[in-house]
Amino acid sequence: MIHSLFIINSAGDVFLEKHWRSVIPRSVCDYYLEAQRASPNDVPPVLAAPHHYLISIQRGGVALVAVCKQEVAPLFVIEFLHRVVDTFQDYFSDCTETIIKENYVVVYELLDEMLDNGFPLATESNILKELIKPPNILRTIANTVTGKSNVSSTLPSGQLSNVPWRRSGVKYANNEAYFDVVEEVDAIIDKSGATVSAEIQGYIDCCIKLSGMPDLTLTFVNPRLFDDVSFHPCVRFKRWESERILSFIPPDGNFRLMSYHIGSASVVAIPLYVRHSLALRGAGEQARLDLTVGPKQTMGRTLENVSLEICMPKCVLNCSLTANQGKYSYDPVSKVLLWDIGKIELPKLPNIRGSVSVASGADTSGANPSVNVHFTIPQMAVSGLRVSRLDMYGAKYKPFKGVKYITKAGKFHVRM
Amino acid sequence: MSGVSSYNNDKVVTGEVEYPAGDPASGAFFQPDYKKNEDLKMMLDGSKDSLKLEAMKRIIGMIAKGRDASDLFPAVVKNVVSKNIEVKKLVYVYLVRYAEEQQDLALLSISTFQRALKDPNQLIRASALRVLSSIRVSMIVPIVMLAIRDSAADMSPYVRKTAAHAIPKLYSLDPEQKEELVSIIDRLLADKAPLVVGSAAMAFSEVCTERMTLIHKSFRCVSVVVRPLVSVVDRLLADKAPLVVGSAAMAFSEVCTERMTLIHKSFRKLCLLLADVDEWGQLALLNVLTVYAKTYFPDPNEAQSSSSESDKPFYDSDSDTPRDGAPRRRRKSSSDAPGLDADHRLLLRAAKPLLQSRNAGVVMAVAQLFYHCGPNAELPPVAKALIRLLRAPLEVQSVVLNTIASLTVNKRALFEPFLKSFFVRTSDPTHIKLLKLEILTNLATQASAPTVLRELQTYVTSNDKQFAAATIQAIGRLALSIGSETETCLNGLLQLLSSKDECIVCEAVVVVKRVVGGGAASARAAVARASKLLRSDRLAGNARAAAVWLVAEHGAKLPRAAAVLAHMAASFPEQDELVKLQLLTLAIKLSITQPDTLPLGQYIVQLARYDTSYDVRDRARMLGRFLTDEKMRARGATVFLEQKPAATTDSSFKDRQQYTVGTLSHYIGAAAGGYRPLPASPATAIGAELRAQPTPAVTSPQEDKKFYSRPNSSGSRSSSGSGSSSEESSSEESSDEEASDDEEEKKPEKKKETNNIKSTTTSSASDSESDSSDSEESYESSDNSDDPKSKGDKTDSKPTTTTTTTKKNEKSNLELLLELDSVASSLPTMTPTCGGLLSPSAGPAGDDTIKPVPAMYTSGEGVPLLSRVSCGGLSATVHWTRKPHLYGDNMLVVGLNFTNHNSAPLQHLRVGNRSLGASRMMHEFLPISTLEPGATIPVTIGLDFADSIQPIEFVIACSLGEFTASIKPPVGELMQAVTMTQERWDKEQKKLRGMNECEKKASKMDEEQAICQRVYETANVAPITATGELLRFAGRLMSSKELVLLSVKIEEDSTLVRANCSNMAIASLLANQIAQAFAR
Structure with missing residues (x-):
C-alpha cells in the first residue's frame, strides 16, 4: 500500500511530501530524480530502490511519486495517483506546481481524506467536495469575514449511501444535460500516403446539472459500432449488455460517461492528407521542403484548428519557409517545426515550402522526419455514431438536453 | 501585528527572495528562517482563531516542504483544543507528523483526543481516533487500545469504520496487542453496518497476516476469528453499500493464501457482489479470488490440453495462423464446456463485465484472473480490453505493455489481431518504444513478418539511438525465429553494416554474428562484408571482436580471412582485449584450415604472449600448443572446427512468467518484498461442497440490488431470467447454479415475512434443485447445502x-x-x-475463559461498624464474606453482626436512610424485629461499591434511635477471585501495560505459601501460579468486571508486587496494600 507521496516539479525539487505511515526521508526520491535526469521524458513508472518501490506519474509538469514498501499492483497505485491529480484539477481547475503551492493546505486536507493508512478512503469527488469545500474567491472572502472554514463539520451523505457518486438534495434552477461525443482518430500514415494503422478512440463527456435523483437512459442509433467500451461506474452494465442502452443515475457536474474504441478491424475514414517532399540528400547543404495539406473524406465538414508538428532530423539547422496560410515557427533546439494552419477552406490548399539548412558533413541518410497532425472537425463523429434519444425518469421537470459531436486528431502521425 | 511586521523585516535581512510576494503565507512556505518561528509561536499563543489558522497554514507549508517544524511542537499542541475545526484539523496533521519525535510533548495532547472521542459530532470523533491511532508513540498504546475498543462500539458506523482502520495502525505499532485487537475485530465483524464490516475485515487481514506463521500457537484465536469473518462476508453481501465490500476485499487480499478456506462459504456471493463493489475494492477482491481459484479449481487448460494449441511454441509450424484461429472460435461457442467447475465458471462470468471498468487496475486484475485461472478460449475479450488501455496515460501504457509483452511469449495468438496497435510512434518515450518492439517481435509470424519487417525498417532510421539499436536486435531475433525471413533479415542487417552511423554498425555486427552463428546460408556474404569492414578499421571494440569472430567461425576456409588476419596483426597491440582473444582464435583456425598461414599464426601468438593482459597471455599459452605441438595440431580440427548448435533467442520477458501477471514483481522482473506467488492448481476441484454450504442468511435489499446492476447476473443468472439460461446446456452446472441462486434469492424475501425461515428456504431450495437437476451429483450438493446449514445453525448458536x-x-x-x-x-x-x-x-x-472461583480465604474477624459507646449499647461489626450476592453479581455480600449490649431488647432494627452515589446499590437486610439483650444476630447486606473505595453511608435505625454507619471497603474486597489459564493471564497482562500497571517494591518474603497467604488476606484473588519465580493472581472487579491481575516476583532482597488493572486507582491501591501486607 502507499506509504508516502512526494510531489516533484520539473526542476527536480520535492515541493510537497505527505506520509501516511511512518516518515520516509525524501532522499528516497533521488532514485526517481536520477532516472528523470537521465531522460526527462522517459522515466519508467516503476522504479525499484533497495528498500522501496517508487511508482510515479507525470502530469501537468509535476511528478507524483508514491513510495511503497511491499508488493502492490502497480496499476492500482498509478490509477490512484491519476485520481489524485483529477481531484486537484477538479478543485483548482488545473494541477501545476504554482497551483499546488498556492493551495497546499487544501491539498493536504484532500490527501488526508483520500488515503488512510495507505488504503483509499474517499475518492469520489462529490464526497470529497462535501468534506472539503473547493476554494473560490467568494468563499475565501466569506470565510475571512465570517471566520468559517472550508472544512465541513458533518459527514457527507454520499459516504453511506449506495449511490456514492451523487449527493442527495441537488437543486438547479435550470436543469440541463449536455453530452459531448468526442472521437479521436489515431493513425499512422506511411511515406507513400498509405494508412498503416487507424483507430478511433471515442468518449462521451457529460455536463449534467439536474435536480433530485434523475435516472437517465441514453440510446444510440447504431450501438453496434462499438468495438470495446468502458463505463463510469454509474452505468448499469446489465442493461447495456442486454439492450445496448446506457442507463444511469448521473453524478453531478462534469464527468466521463463512457469511452469506446473502434478498432483497426473496421475501416476508418482518414479526414486529411499530407503531401510532402523533403530532399535532404540532393542539394548538399541546402535542402528543400514542400508540404501540402488537404481534406479527404470529411463528409462535407471543414477541418479546423489544423496544425502540423514536424520533428526534423538532428542535422537540420534552420528553416526558411513561406506558407500560403497560417504561421510557422522552428525551434532549432528541439528541432521541431510547428505550422499552425487554422481552418482549411477549399479550394485553396495550405502549402508551405522553402529551404532547409543542414549541418555540413552531417549524415542525412538515416533521417526520417515525422509529422504529428492536429485538427478538429466540429459537428461530426467520424465513426458515424449518433445518439438517438435521452429519456429521464425519476424527476418531474423537463430538462434541456443537448448533444455535440466533435472529431479530433488523436495520435495522428505521418511518416516522411 | 508586530509579529507580522517583524517577520517582514527578517525577510529583508535574510534576503529570502524565492517568494517575495506580499502574501505572508506563501512567503513563509519557502522560508527556512528560524527566527520567524518566534512569531509563529506568538500567533499560535494568541487568542484569535484567524491568526492561529494562518500560523498553522504556514506550519503545514513547512511540513509539506519537508522543513523541520518540530521546534514549534509545544506551541502547536496547545491548539489541539481549538474550537475551530480547520485549526484543529491542521493541528492533527502536525501531530501525526511529529508526535513520534516529540513523544513526551505529544502526551499532552492525548487527553484532548480522549475528550474529542466523546464529541457529539461523529466526524470529530472519527478524526480524533484517526489521529490518535496515527500517532506512533508506543507509550500510548493502552490508550489507543481503549479508544479503539470504545469506538468499535460507537453509534456511528463511520466512527466504527475508522476504528477498524485504526486497528492495523496499532498493530504495526505494537504487535503484542494482537490478541486484544483480534477480539475487537471480531466484534466489528459482527457489526450491522456494512461500512464498518469492510474496514474491519481489512484490519483483520492486516493484523492477522503474519499470524499464519504463528498459526499453531494461536490456532484457537484464529478459529475464533474465522467464523465471524465469514459471517461478515455474508452480511456484506446483503449490504446496501457495496462501497464497504471494498475494504473487506482489501482485508482478504492481505490474509491471502493460507486463509483461502475462509472464502469457501462466501465464495459464490462474493462473485455475485463483484460488480457492485467500489473500484478499489474490486481490485483487491479480484486478487483474492484469483488466488482462491488457483488454489481450488483445476487448471481448465490442463483438461483440454489435447486440444490446446495456443500454447504452441512460437516458431515451428508454417500453417500456424489459420489453424490457430479456427478451433479457437469453435471452442468459444462451446465455452461452457463441462470441464469447468460451476463455481469456477461463476467467478469468470462475474469478473468479465469488469473488463469494462474505467479503472485500469481493475481491468488488469481481471486479466490476471483470466490468464491464470481461465480457459484459453476466454482470453480474447481480455486481450481486447488490454488493448483499450493502450490509450490510457503513459504510465498505464507502460505497465500494460509490459504485461502484454510477457503474455505474448506464449499466448501469441491472442494479440495477433491487434498487431497494428503496437506500431511505434515517434512521439512515444523510449521505454514504451522498446516494449512495443518486443511485442512486435513476439507477435511476428510467417504471415505477418513482412509487415513487421517493413515497420522495423522505418524504426532503424529513428533518431532515438537506443531504439534503433533495439530494432536491430529485433531484426536479428526475427531472422532466427522465422525461417523464411532469415535471408531478408540478414540482407537488411548486412546493409546496415555499411551505415555511416557507428552505433548502428556495431549493433548490426553483433546481431549478424548471432544470426550467422545460427547457421545461415549467407554466411559467406556476411563474412565478406565483415572482412571488408575490418580492413576499413571503422568498427568499435565490441563490433570488431564480433567481426573477427565471424570471419574465424565461417570464413576460416577463405583466403580473404588470412588477409584480414595479416591486416589486424599489424595493429595487434592497439586492439581491445576482446579483439585480441578473437584474433588468437582466428589465427589457430586459419593455421588448421590453411596451413600456409602458420607463420602468421605463430607471430600472433608471440605477440599475445607478451601482452599486458593476463587473459590474453593465458590464452596465447594455451592455444600456442596447437601451433607448435604436432600431436595437438592433429587434434586441432576436432577442437576448433566442430559444428555448433544453432543459437536461439528468447524474449527477455520469458523469465518473468514465474510472477503473477500485473503484479509489481512481474513488472520489475524480481520478487518484490511481500510477494506471494500463486499456488499451483490442484488436479481436481476442491471444496465444491464447502462452497455449496449456504451461509447463514442474508437479507438483501433486493430493490436496490436489482437497480444497481446486480452483478455479473446476466439474464441467465436469475431464476426468473429469460431463456438465456438454456445457454448452459450442460445440465450439471446449470442446475447447481440455479439452485443456489434460488436459495439466495428466495431466502431474503422469505426471511422478511417469517421467522420460521429455515424450513421454507431449504425446502424451496431443494425443490428447485430437484426440479432442474438430473444428475446424481447435484442432489448430493443440495443435500450438503441444507444439511450443514441446519447443523451450522445449531453449532453456531451454541457457542x-x-x-x-x-x-x-x-x-x-x-x-x-x-x-x-x-x-x-x-x-x-x-x-x-x-x-x-x-x-x-x-x-x-x-x-480459555475466565471463571469465578470461591474465595481462597475468608477472615472471620469483623471490623467494628458501630461502637456500643456511641450507639447506646448497640454494636455492630462488619466482615467480608467474599461471596457474590444473590441479587446481582455486582454486589458484595457483607456480613453484619449486631449485638445488643443493653439490658432491654432492641426493637425493629432496620436500615434507614442511605446516601448512595450514582451507580451504587445496596440490598438491605430484612428488619430484625427484636434483638434480645446480649444476643448477637448476623445479617448480610449486598453492597455495590461501583469499584470505588469511597465509603457507603447508611443509617441503622432501631428503637434506640438512628445511627450512622459507614462501610469503607478495603480495596482487596472490591474484587472477586477468578481463574484462567496461565497463557490467558499473560495475554491479559500484556494488554494492561503502561498506565494501567503499578509496581511496588515490598520487603523480602521467602516462602511462597506465606506470600500467598498474605495476598489472600489482603485481596480476594485466586492463584494462577502459586509457585515459582513469578506468582500470578487474578481477580476481577465486582461492578465493571475488569480484570485485576496481581503478580509477585521474588527478587534478591525484596519482592516486587505488580498490579494491572484498567482502573488505575485500583491497581495502585492494590499494589500498595499488598506491599503493606508484606511489610507486616
Whole structure:
C-alpha cells in the first residue's frame, strides 16, 4: 500500500511530501530524480530502490511519486495517483506546481481524506467536495469575514449511501444535460500516403446539472459500432449488455460517461492528407521542403484548428519557409517545426515550402522526419455514431438536453 | 501585528527572495528562517482563531516542504483544543507528523483526543481516533487500545469504520496487542453496518497476516476469528453499500493464501457482489479470488490440453495462423464446456463485465484472473480490453505493455489481431518504444513478418539511438525465429553494416554474428562484408571482436580471412582485449584450415604472449600448443572446427512468467518484498461442497440490488431470467447454479415475512434443485447445502450463548448493552431496517475463559461498624464474606453482626436512610424485629461499591434511635477471585501495560505459601501460579468486571508486587496494600 507521496516539479525539487505511515526521508526520491535526469521524458513508472518501490506519474509538469514498501499492483497505485491529480484539477481547475503551492493546505486536507493508512478512503469527488469545500474567491472572502472554514463539520451523505457518486438534495434552477461525443482518430500514415494503422478512440463527456435523483437512459442509433467500451461506474452494465442502452443515475457536474474504441478491424475514414517532399540528400547543404495539406473524406465538414508538428532530423539547422496560410515557427533546439494552419477552406490548399539548412558533413541518410497532425472537425463523429434519444425518469421537470459531436486528431502521425 | 511586521523585516535581512510576494503565507512556505518561528509561536499563543489558522497554514507549508517544524511542537499542541475545526484539523496533521519525535510533548495532547472521542459530532470523533491511532508513540498504546475498543462500539458506523482502520495502525505499532485487537475485530465483524464490516475485515487481514506463521500457537484465536469473518462476508453481501465490500476485499487480499478456506462459504456471493463493489475494492477482491481459484479449481487448460494449441511454441509450424484461429472460435461457442467447475465458471462470468471498468487496475486484475485461472478460449475479450488501455496515460501504457509483452511469449495468438496497435510512434518515450518492439517481435509470424519487417525498417532510421539499436536486435531475433525471413533479415542487417552511423554498425555486427552463428546460408556474404569492414578499421571494440569472430567461425576456409588476419596483426597491440582473444582464435583456425598461414599464426601468438593482459597471455599459452605441438595440431580440427548448435533467442520477458501477471514483481522482473506467488492448481476441484454450504442468511435489499446492476447476473443468472439460461446446456452446472441462486434469492424475501425461515428456504431450495437437476451429483450438493446449514445453525448458536454469558461477566455495563446485539444475533430473527443479517458472532472458545472461583480465604474477624459507646449499647461489626450476592453479581455480600449490649431488647432494627452515589446499590437486610439483650444476630447486606473505595453511608435505625454507619471497603474486597489459564493471564497482562500497571517494591518474603497467604488476606484473588519465580493472581472487579491481575516476583532482597488493572486507582491501591501486607 502507499506509504508516502512526494510531489516533484520539473526542476527536480520535492515541493510537497505527505506520509501516511511512518516518515520516509525524501532522499528516497533521488532514485526517481536520477532516472528523470537521465531522460526527462522517459522515466519508467516503476522504479525499484533497495528498500522501496517508487511508482510515479507525470502530469501537468509535476511528478507524483508514491513510495511503497511491499508488493502492490502497480496499476492500482498509478490509477490512484491519476485520481489524485483529477481531484486537484477538479478543485483548482488545473494541477501545476504554482497551483499546488498556492493551495497546499487544501491539498493536504484532500490527501488526508483520500488515503488512510495507505488504503483509499474517499475518492469520489462529490464526497470529497462535501468534506472539503473547493476554494473560490467568494468563499475565501466569506470565510475571512465570517471566520468559517472550508472544512465541513458533518459527514457527507454520499459516504453511506449506495449511490456514492451523487449527493442527495441537488437543486438547479435550470436543469440541463449536455453530452459531448468526442472521437479521436489515431493513425499512422506511411511515406507513400498509405494508412498503416487507424483507430478511433471515442468518449462521451457529460455536463449534467439536474435536480433530485434523475435516472437517465441514453440510446444510440447504431450501438453496434462499438468495438470495446468502458463505463463510469454509474452505468448499469446489465442493461447495456442486454439492450445496448446506457442507463444511469448521473453524478453531478462534469464527468466521463463512457469511452469506446473502434478498432483497426473496421475501416476508418482518414479526414486529411499530407503531401510532402523533403530532399535532404540532393542539394548538399541546402535542402528543400514542400508540404501540402488537404481534406479527404470529411463528409462535407471543414477541418479546423489544423496544425502540423514536424520533428526534423538532428542535422537540420534552420528553416526558411513561406506558407500560403497560417504561421510557422522552428525551434532549432528541439528541432521541431510547428505550422499552425487554422481552418482549411477549399479550394485553396495550405502549402508551405522553402529551404532547409543542414549541418555540413552531417549524415542525412538515416533521417526520417515525422509529422504529428492536429485538427478538429466540429459537428461530426467520424465513426458515424449518433445518439438517438435521452429519456429521464425519476424527476418531474423537463430538462434541456443537448448533444455535440466533435472529431479530433488523436495520435495522428505521418511518416516522411 | 508586530509579529507580522517583524517577520517582514527578517525577510529583508535574510534576503529570502524565492517568494517575495506580499502574501505572508506563501512567503513563509519557502522560508527556512528560524527566527520567524518566534512569531509563529506568538500567533499560535494568541487568542484569535484567524491568526492561529494562518500560523498553522504556514506550519503545514513547512511540513509539506519537508522543513523541520518540530521546534514549534509545544506551541502547536496547545491548539489541539481549538474550537475551530480547520485549526484543529491542521493541528492533527502536525501531530501525526511529529508526535513520534516529540513523544513526551505529544502526551499532552492525548487527553484532548480522549475528550474529542466523546464529541457529539461523529466526524470529530472519527478524526480524533484517526489521529490518535496515527500517532506512533508506543507509550500510548493502552490508550489507543481503549479508544479503539470504545469506538468499535460507537453509534456511528463511520466512527466504527475508522476504528477498524485504526486497528492495523496499532498493530504495526505494537504487535503484542494482537490478541486484544483480534477480539475487537471480531466484534466489528459482527457489526450491522456494512461500512464498518469492510474496514474491519481489512484490519483483520492486516493484523492477522503474519499470524499464519504463528498459526499453531494461536490456532484457537484464529478459529475464533474465522467464523465471524465469514459471517461478515455474508452480511456484506446483503449490504446496501457495496462501497464497504471494498475494504473487506482489501482485508482478504492481505490474509491471502493460507486463509483461502475462509472464502469457501462466501465464495459464490462474493462473485455475485463483484460488480457492485467500489473500484478499489474490486481490485483487491479480484486478487483474492484469483488466488482462491488457483488454489481450488483445476487448471481448465490442463483438461483440454489435447486440444490446446495456443500454447504452441512460437516458431515451428508454417500453417500456424489459420489453424490457430479456427478451433479457437469453435471452442468459444462451446465455452461452457463441462470441464469447468460451476463455481469456477461463476467467478469468470462475474469478473468479465469488469473488463469494462474505467479503472485500469481493475481491468488488469481481471486479466490476471483470466490468464491464470481461465480457459484459453476466454482470453480474447481480455486481450481486447488490454488493448483499450493502450490509450490510457503513459504510465498505464507502460505497465500494460509490459504485461502484454510477457503474455505474448506464449499466448501469441491472442494479440495477433491487434498487431497494428503496437506500431511505434515517434512521439512515444523510449521505454514504451522498446516494449512495443518486443511485442512486435513476439507477435511476428510467417504471415505477418513482412509487415513487421517493413515497420522495423522505418524504426532503424529513428533518431532515438537506443531504439534503433533495439530494432536491430529485433531484426536479428526475427531472422532466427522465422525461417523464411532469415535471408531478408540478414540482407537488411548486412546493409546496415555499411551505415555511416557507428552505433548502428556495431549493433548490426553483433546481431549478424548471432544470426550467422545460427547457421545461415549467407554466411559467406556476411563474412565478406565483415572482412571488408575490418580492413576499413571503422568498427568499435565490441563490433570488431564480433567481426573477427565471424570471419574465424565461417570464413576460416577463405583466403580473404588470412588477409584480414595479416591486416589486424599489424595493429595487434592497439586492439581491445576482446579483439585480441578473437584474433588468437582466428589465427589457430586459419593455421588448421590453411596451413600456409602458420607463420602468421605463430607471430600472433608471440605477440599475445607478451601482452599486458593476463587473459590474453593465458590464452596465447594455451592455444600456442596447437601451433607448435604436432600431436595437438592433429587434434586441432576436432577442437576448433566442430559444428555448433544453432543459437536461439528468447524474449527477455520469458523469465518473468514465474510472477503473477500485473503484479509489481512481474513488472520489475524480481520478487518484490511481500510477494506471494500463486499456488499451483490442484488436479481436481476442491471444496465444491464447502462452497455449496449456504451461509447463514442474508437479507438483501433486493430493490436496490436489482437497480444497481446486480452483478455479473446476466439474464441467465436469475431464476426468473429469460431463456438465456438454456445457454448452459450442460445440465450439471446449470442446475447447481440455479439452485443456489434460488436459495439466495428466495431466502431474503422469505426471511422478511417469517421467522420460521429455515424450513421454507431449504425446502424451496431443494425443490428447485430437484426440479432442474438430473444428475446424481447435484442432489448430493443440495443435500450438503441444507444439511450443514441446519447443523451450522445449531453449532453456531451454541457457542454464542455460552460465550455471551461468559462475556457478560467481563464486560462493562455499556458493553453489556451492546452485547445484546450478539445475543440477538443468535436468534434467527431479522430486523428489516438494518441492511445486514445478524449472524452469530463467536466468543472466545471453551477453556480459555475466565471463571469465578470461591474465595481462597475468608477472615472471620469483623471490623467494628458501630461502637456500643456511641450507639447506646448497640454494636455492630462488619466482615467480608467474599461471596457474590444473590441479587446481582455486582454486589458484595457483607456480613453484619449486631449485638445488643443493653439490658432491654432492641426493637425493629432496620436500615434507614442511605446516601448512595450514582451507580451504587445496596440490598438491605430484612428488619430484625427484636434483638434480645446480649444476643448477637448476623445479617448480610449486598453492597455495590461501583469499584470505588469511597465509603457507603447508611443509617441503622432501631428503637434506640438512628445511627450512622459507614462501610469503607478495603480495596482487596472490591474484587472477586477468578481463574484462567496461565497463557490467558499473560495475554491479559500484556494488554494492561503502561498506565494501567503499578509496581511496588515490598520487603523480602521467602516462602511462597506465606506470600500467598498474605495476598489472600489482603485481596480476594485466586492463584494462577502459586509457585515459582513469578506468582500470578487474578481477580476481577465486582461492578465493571475488569480484570485485576496481581503478580509477585521474588527478587534478591525484596519482592516486587505488580498490579494491572484498567482502573488505575485500583491497581495502585492494590499494589500498595499488598506491599503493606508484606511489610507486616
